[in-house]
Amino acid sequence: MSAYPQVLTKRMLEHPSDSNTISVYEETGGYRSARMALDMTRDDLVEMVKSSGLIGRGGAGFSAGMKWSFLAPPRPSYLVVNADESEPGTFKDRQLLERDPHQMIEGMIITSVANEVHEAFIYIRGEYPKPARRVQRALAEAYEKGYLGRGIFGTDYDLDVTVHLGGGAYICGEETALINSLEGRRGEPRLKPPYFPAAKGLYMMPTIVNNVETVSNLPFIIEHGADAYKALGDEADTGTFLFSVSGHVAKPGNYELPRGITWRELIFDVAGGIRNGNGLKTWIPGGASAPWFVPSEHLDDPITREACDKAGSMLGSGAVIVMDDTTCVVRAAERVVRFFSHESCGQCTPCREGTTWEEQVLRRIEMGAGREVDADLLLDIADNISPGLAWPPKMTTICPLGPSSVSPITSITKYFKDEVMQHIHGGGCPFE
Amino acid sequence: MSWSPEAFERAEALIARYPQRRSAVMPLLYIAMREDGYLTEDGMRQVAELTGLTPMQVDSVASFYGMFKKVPQGRYLVSVCTSISCMLLGADAVVSSAEGEAGVPAGETDAEGIVTVEHVECIGACGGAPAVQVNYELVEGVTQESVVEMVRWLRETKPDVVRADELQERFGGTRSFDPGILDAQGAVGPYPAFDPYGTTGGDS
Numbered sequence: 001m002s003a004y005p006q007v008l009t010k011r012m013l014e015h016p017s018d019s020n021t022i023s024v025y026e027e028t029g030g031y032r033s034a035r036m037a038l039d040m041t042r043d044d045l046v047e048m049v050k051s052s053g054l055i056g057r058g059g060a061g062f063s064a065g066m067k068w069s070f071l072a073p074p075r076p077s078y079l080v081v082n083a084d085e086s087e088p089g090t091f092k093d094r095q096l097l098e099r100d101p102h103q104m105i106e107g108m109i110i111t112s113v114a115n116e117v118h119e120a121f122i123y124i125r126g127e128y129p130k131p132a133r134r135v136q137r138a139l140a141e142a143y144e145k146g147y148l149g150r151g152i153f154g155t156d157y158d159l160d161v162t163v164h165l166g167g168g169a170y171i172c173g174e175e176t177a178l179i180n181s182l183e184g185r186r187g188e189p190r191l192k193p194p195y196f197p198a199a200k201g202l203y204m205m206p207t208i209v210n211n212v213e214t215v216s217n218l219p220f221i222i223e224h225g226a227d228a229y230k231a232l233g234d235e236a237d238t239g240t241f242l243f244s245v246s247g248h249v250a251k252p253g254n255y256e257l258p259r260g261i262t263w264r265e266l267i268f269d270v271a272g273g274i275r276n277g278n279g280l281k282t283w284i285p286g287g288a289s290a291p292w293f294v295p296s297e298h299l300d301d302p303i304t305r306e307a308c309d310k311a312g313s314m315l316g317s318g319a320v321i322v323m324d325d326t327t328c329v330v331r332a333a334e335r336v337v338r339f340f341s342h343e344s345c346g347q348c349t350p351c352r353e354g355t356t357w358e359e360q361v362l363r364r365i366e367m368g369a370g371r372e373v374d375a376d377l378l379l380d381i382a383d384n385i386s387p388g389l390a391w392p393p394k395m396t397t398i399c400p401l402g403p404s405s406v407s408p409i410t411s412i413t414k415y416f417k418d419e420v421m422q423h424i425h426g427g428g429c430p431f432e
Numbered sequence: 433m434s435w436s437p438e439a440f441e442r443a444e445a446l447i448a449r450y451p452q453r454r455s456a457v458m459p460l461l462y463i464a465m466r467e468d469g470y471l472t473e474d475g476m477r478q479v480a481e482l483t484g485l486t487p488m489q490v491d492s493v494a495s496f497y498g499m500f501k502k503v504p505q506g507r508y509l510v511s512v513c514t515s516i517s518c519m520l521l522g523a524d525a526v527v528s529s530a531e532g533e534a535g536v537p538a539g540e541t542d543a544e545g546i547v548t549v550e551h552v553e554c555i556g557a558c559g560g561a562p563a564v565q566v567n568y569e570l571v572e573g574v575t576q577e578s579v580v581e582m583v584r585w586l587r588e589t590k591p592d593v594v595r596a597d598e599l600q601e602r603f604g605g606t607r608s609f610d611p612g613i614l615d616a617q618g619a620v621g622p623y624p625a626f627d628p629y630g631t632t633g634g635d636s
Contacts (some may be wrong), residue, residue: 006593017612076451088515088554126499127555129624130596130615131567164447165626167458167497170553182481184457186496203451225574246558247519253559254609288516288554319558321517335516339482339553345496 033222038419051227052236057213070198089319099130101138206409286316289404292411333408340405351402368428506548508621517558559608567619573605593633
C-alpha cells in the first residue's frame, strides 16, 4: 500500500507504536492547520473545503463543504462527529480513532472554526470502548496544551469537545437518529424535511454531522491546499479513500488508496487474492447496504463512485466484503438481511415487518423448507420496502435502513437464481 | 440501593458537559449499570431523577439500546460477532464452542453467574474475523479452540480487569490492524470501560 500516497494513514504507518500521542502528532506537523484555520476567515475556510471536493465518507457521498454552507442562523450551532461505525464490513474509523485521534480532533477544530461552533461532540459506538479511551486521552492532551477549552491557541475562540458513547444501535449512524440519541432519546431517525441537521439538528439548532474519516482529511487540506488534495484523486473523487477489505481474502485490512484502481487490483494485488487459492464468487463493494458485484461483470471496473453508481451499486462506506466459491449465497444474504432486521428501529411498518419476513423466508430456504413461490415472495416483500427495486432505492420508509435490506435479495436473484432454486428444489443447502 | 457519592459526582460532571440535562441519559445509564451490576428499576429511577425525566421515559430509552442490560449478566459477557464477515470465517462454530464450554445457549448465563454468552451483530472487527468481545474488550482472529480456552480461563482465573490487548495476546490471531501502544485499562463488568463513566479498571 505504500505505493500510493497517503493522507489519513501516513502517520500511523511511519510511527507504528505511538502515532496516537500528541508528541508524535506535533513532531509530524500536527496542529499547524488548526492555527492556520484560526487565521482565516470563515468564508475562506468553507470555500477552501468546497473547492477541495471533499466528499463525506459516511456513505451518502455528499460534499462536506456544501453541507457546511447550508448552516444558517440561528445560533448556537453544534458539531457532531459520527463515530458510530457499525455497518457490517466497516472498521476503518476504529483504526483512525485508535491510531490517530489527534488528526480527527484537529479536523474538528477546523470544522468548528469554519462554522462558528463552540460545542462539539464525538458519538462513538458503545462497542468501541478502547477507541473511546484513546480519544479521551487525546482530548485531555489537547486541553492541557490549550488547543481545546477556553481561548484555544491563545486566541479568544472557545471550543469544548465531549465524547458520547452509544448504546449498541446501528441506526444511530443515521445522522438524525444520532441526534435523537445524543439528546437522550430513542435513536429513531427524524423526517427530512424538515429535520435536516444543518437547519434543525441537535436541540433544533443548526448542526454539522460529519464522519470520522471526513473530518480527518481536513488537516491535510488546510495545510497543503485544495489543489494538492484534488491532485490525489480525479475530478469526481478527490483525495484518497479508505477501504475496509474483509471476508475470504488473504490479507484483510484497511487500505488507503486512490480511487480509480480496479476491483481486480484491490482484491488480487492489494488484499492478496482469495484465501487457499479458491475462486472469487462475489463481493459487496460498499458496505452491507450495497448491491453485490460478480467477477464476470465487474472485476475490471475502476473503483470510483461514478462507476459503482453506473453498475447499479455504490462505493458507500468503502467496506468491501469478499466471498469465495465455497460460499452459499443464500446463507450470506440471510446474514446481511438478519442484520437489518435486528437493527430496524421499528418506526416504519414496511421496514419493521418486511425485514423480519425477508429474514424468515431466506432462513427457510437455507434450512430446506423453501417453497416454490419463495423467490418471488422475497422480491414482493422487498418491493414493499423499496418500490421498483431500483438503485438508488426508492423508499416507503423514513430512512434507508429498510431499503438497504433489499440489496442482498436483488443481488442473489440477479446473479445466483439457480443456486436459490437449487436450495428450494433440493431440500436445503448444497454447500452443507 | 443507593449510588455511591462518587457516582453522583460523575453524574453531575457528565450532565454539565451537555447543553441539556436529558442528553446525559445514556452516560448515566452506564453509571447505573456500574453501581448495580446491571440496569435495575432503582437505577433507572435514579437516572430519571437526575435528568428530569420520568422513569418511563428512561425505560423507553434504555430498552431501545442493546447494551443496557435489564437482567443480571455474568461477570464476563462474551459477545460473539456473527455478522457477514465473521460468519464467512466460521463465527457460527465459534458461538457453538463458547456455548459448549459455558454450558448454556447464547443469551444465557452459566449457573455460577460467571459467563454470559451472546451473539451480536457487527462489532467493527471484520479484518480480524471471527471476532469476540469480553465486556466489550475486543479479541480478533479467534478459533473454536481459542474461544473454549478463553471461556475456561475466564471461569478459572476470574480476572478483576479484562483488557483487550491481554485477551488478544492470549487468545487472538489475525487482527484488523496493528494496535500501537498497548492499553493498560480494561473492563470491570459487562459494560464498556470508559473513564468519564467510572467504568474502567487498571492503570490509565
